[in-house]
Amino acid sequence: MSEPGGHWSPRFRLVLIAIMLLVGVAVTMVSTILVTEVDESWTAGSVTRGVLSAVLVLFSGVYVNLMLAGIVKVWRDPGSANRSLDKTIRDVRGWLGEKTKWLGIALTMALIVAAGVALRPSPPPDTGLEEGKLVVMTAFDESANDPRLMLIKLWNQLHPANQVEVVFVSGEPDQQNVRMVNDAKPDGAHEADVYVLDLVWMAQFREERYIRELDRSTLAGLDDFVPKVFGTCVHEGKLWCLPLNTDVGLLYYRTDLPLAVKPPTKWEQYFGADAAAAAAGTPQVDAANAAPLANEEILTVMALEAMWAAGGKAFGENGDVAQNEDKTSVQLGAGDEIGLRELAAAAHDDRVVVTAEARSTTDDVAVRTFADGRTLYMRNWPVARDGLRDRVGFGVAALPTAGVLGGQNLAIRAGTGKPRAAQALVDFLTSAASQLILSEVGGFAPTRQSAYDNAKRRDMQELRSALSSARLRPVTRHYVEFSQVFRDGVAEAINDRSGRLKPETLQRLAKILNQ
Structure with missing residues (x-):
């Protein structure tokens, strides 16, 4: 441990320095971890963690700087073995009394906090639906017996925080198009969250960036859509809408x-x-x-x-x-x-x-x-x-x-404030169950293959055959x-x-x- 004359041996000094370094690394790591776990909520647990983190960061800042000074002292002065505890405490107090030392302590604390913030995991994406009314702008009839409106009523029952209001656009197709464009364009009224778009309007709304790309990661069963119909929703690998109902002569x-x-x-x-x-x-x-x-x-x-x-x-x-x-x-x-x-x-x-x-x-x-x-x-x-x-x-x-291939697609306005809720509505209205209801109750041409597989109407396979040879109008x-x-x-x-x-x-x- 010590040599004659009260000097620490080189081996013992190395062991002592190693212990000091290990303690320094330990307290610094614990301090950093605590910083990563501090959150902005004012619960009892979060306040406790915040106070403990602040105390430990301060301790770490002081210890690291003292440790560095101690390592230098131990290595350069083997005679430290004869130093009394009182003398050591007086030296530490004197060291802490120097204002320049606190600059190093503050810098160390800042580095620990910065490391904790940098290592803090990113918050998980908010997958909940934004609350608030959703507005669907459509040209289809206002009849209460329309199964599309029945599905919207069902959505409203299941989603009280996201009630759907339907805005009906009257007139001929050309007039309906103008009305929706005037709502969707950058300086438009921006009343709608979701548009029911005629198939032939897709290129216009997509290229003018009136609508937003859908998030495929939250959509399941996309391979169930009739390929030719689903193809009208995809452009250059991006998914811009989902098909509500298709049409063919x-x-x-x-x-x-x-x-x-x-x-x-x-x-x-x-x-x-x-x-x-x-x-x-x-x-x-x-x-x-x-x-x-x-x-x-x-x-x-x-x-x-x-x-x-x-x-x-x-x-x-x-x-x-x-x-x-x-x-x-x-x-x-x-x-x-x-x-x-x-x-x-x-x-x-x-x-x-x-x-x-x-x-x-x-x-x-x-x-x-x-x-x-x-x-x-x-x-x-x-x-x-x-x-x-x-x-x-x-x-x-x-x-x-x-x-001619016809139909209507559901697209989300580019600037909607409720994109997740709007996409959930689009997904609901185009689901396998909804498509079967549209077909069997309303007589619409469904967009999912499962609706044809489970159809009870005797002429559904004729419709399926017609879709297989249908062609697009000019895009x-x-x-x-x-x-x-x-x-x-x-x-x-x-x-x-x-x-x-x-x-x-x-x-x-x-x-x-x-x-």
Whole structure:
């Protein structure tokens, strides 16, 4: 331990220094750990930990600085073995009395606190739902029997802190779009948290950053969505919405006539010469087809389906549009031109359509025409089924050629103050159970494969088949303007019987695409 003369041996000095260092490391670590555990709450436990942490940090600051001085003293002065306890205490008091020493103590304490703060684990993300009202802006009907509103009422029962208020947007689709854009844009009213967006508006709302990307980590069962439908929600790997309901044209045909009416296997059988012949041989009807050809969005749909039926390729299945080399004009092919000519011819053939009414017939009017027994066929959306029941005998089949994919998606406004609550609502409304309710109760085309697997409606598999061949309308953030110009051109081509889109119309369409 000590050598002759009262000096500590080198070995003992090294052991003593090591013990001092170990104690220093221990008190510093404990102090740092206590700092990491201090929180901002004023509970008894947190206050106790805070006081203990402060005392131990002060002790650590003093000890570390004394330890350094002690190590130097022990190593340089082997005669410290003869130092009395009183002498040691007087030296420590003298050392603490020097103001410069407290500067080192303060610096040590600051380093300990800084290390504790730096090592403090990040708080877990807040996964709870923000409280407060959620506003859904939609264009669907205000009917209390609408199953979509029934689902919202169920949400309200389950989430009293996040009651949903529905804002109904009236008018034609173009007017509805303007209303929602005026709410979503940076200087807009910002009334809504969630939008029910028509499929064709997705590019506009996504590219203008009116909506926010969804958090995939909190969503389960995404692989249950119909792939083609789910694809409308994804762009460049990011998920921007979830599909509330999808849509695609179905072919309705009569089953209550003396001569059996079979599901058509080609477009001409319900919209061309074959359809005219069938109607001529059936005196109970006025025409073959309850065709909706009013100058609304349905006219864009009817024109695209006629072009696709004739083999047209100008409007691709994924929403792309063919243009000439310098992109100054949309470029139609032979099939596209044939399809438009045949549509124009059908619109003026009173054996094919009710010519006095066809160019003012909307989807809803077409349902009444078919339900009154005036035609053999009707191309319409899945929701038309319930409006026909007990009014006319009918069957349902998938279109024999590609139909337009429609539907509505749920998207969250970019600047909502309740993103987690809004996403929880979107997830709830598009869940497997909700989709089955929308389908079985409301007659909507569901977006989840499980809804088709568990469907009781006898025509759901026809709908599933129709979805498999459905195609997108042109994908552009200026779709509203594009469709208006396109259908104006189609209406003109029908009215003048030419069945041709004018060059200036094709040029305007290209200009809109390239804006």
